[in-house]
Amino acid sequence: MRQAAIPILIILVATTFVVFRREVLRDIWLRLNEVPRVALLPLALAGMGMVFARGMFLAACSPGVSVRQAMMADQSALAAGYGIIIGGGVVGTGMRIHMFN
Numbered sequence: 001m002r003q004a005a006i007p008i009l010i011i012l013v014a015t016t017f018v019v020f021r022r023e024v025l026r027d028i029w030l031r032l033n034e035v036p037r038v039a040l041l042p043l044a045l046a047g048m049g050m051v052f053a054r055g056m057f058l059a060a061c062s063p064g065v066s067v068r069q070a071m072m073a074d075q076s077a078l079a080a081g082y083g084i085i086i087g088g089g090v091v092g093t094g095m096r097i098h099m100f101n
Helices: 002-020 022-034 037-061 067-081 089-100
Strands: none
Touching (some): 002 022, 037 067
């Protein structure tokens, strides 16, 4: 059951996006199509740098947690906290505690 939790969570997030955030996704896609392809590279690098920096910070604050685990926990909690996942911050906090126990 534990191995099935991650695919189920991914399907839940994708379904939530498609059902509740359809207009937002459409607007994001239209705006991304307007951006020159050359400008997307620095944007992607900045995003990856931010994810890595947040993961490094969380790994430094949490003894025994690898950077990979910290990045996954941080991004999962961030997604839940911004309301992407139904339940919001409560789900994000629960996910973070579960990942570290």
